[in-house]
Amino acid sequence: MWKVMWFGMVVGLAALWAVWWTVFGPAPGSPIALRPENPEIVAQGREVYHDACAVCHGAELQGQPNWRTRAPDGTLPAPPHDSTGHTWHHPDEVLFALTKYGPGAAAGNPAYQSNMPAYSEILSDAEIIAVLSYIKAQWPPEIRARHDDINIRAGAN
Numbered sequence: 758m759w760k761v762m763w764f765g766m767v768v769g770l771a772a773l774w775a776v777w778w779t780v781f782g783p784a785p786g787s788p789i790a791l792r793p794e795n796p797e798i799v800a801q802g803r804e805v806y807h808d809a810c811a812v813c814h815g816a817e818l819q820g821q822p823n824w825r826t827r828a829p830d831g832t833l834p835a836p837p838h839d840s841t842g843h844t845w846h847h848p849d850e851v852l853f854a855l856t857k858y859g860p861g862a863a864a865g866n867p868a869y870q871s872n873m874p875a876y877s878e879i880l881s882d883a884e885i886i887a888v889l890s891y892i893k894a895q896w897p898p899e900i901r902a903r904h905d906d907i908n909i910r911a912g913a914n
């Protein structure tokens with residue numbers, strides 16, 4: 758009897774996971790795709806953003822002052838993630854790599870000094886997709902549309 762119940766639970770959990778993965782997992786054929794139209798993913802991303810990113814990139818995605826001017830040590834301040842920055846100039850794959858591996862590694866230049874942390878040991882891939890989806894969900898429709906075009910040109914989606 759217990760065995761049957763256990764078996765039922767395991768099968769049930771596997772089925773739940775499969776449903777969860779279909780709904781919240783990466784879109785098929787495109788493992789790195791932001792999901793700004795998915796309210797659950799965007800809500801999760803908002804939490805990640807305020808826990809992990811807002812301290813540098815600003816609670817309103819406004820970035821740090823004079824973000825185009827390098828500090829005396831050569832590093833750049835954190836740029837805005839709103840439509841005044843250049844986050845939206847990068848396709849999904851590049852934004853994902855920048856966040857997961859940090860700017861130096863993402864650009865193939867590990868010697869590049871940056872204050873932007875690499876999140877590969879801190880956030881899961883799903884959390885990185887979520888936080889970037891939250892950022893994209895804050896952009897006005899015309900910027901989102903232009904970013905969709907950038908993805909198409911990059912062959913990402």
Ligand code: HEC
Pocket residue numbers: 805806809810811812813814832833834835836842843844845847852855856860870871872873874876888889
């Ligand atoms: C300690 C400060 C700091 C934190 C925390 C931080 N960043 Fe950054 N971020 C930076 C800086 C500084 C840059 C500029 C990179 C450079 O040095 O060229 C940057 C750049 C970026 C870029 C590239 C933007 C562009 O226009 O090229 C992305 C994407 C990004 N950050 C995402 C995130 C996300 C997502 C989080 C939270 C999970 C986060 N950052 C947390 C400091 C930070």
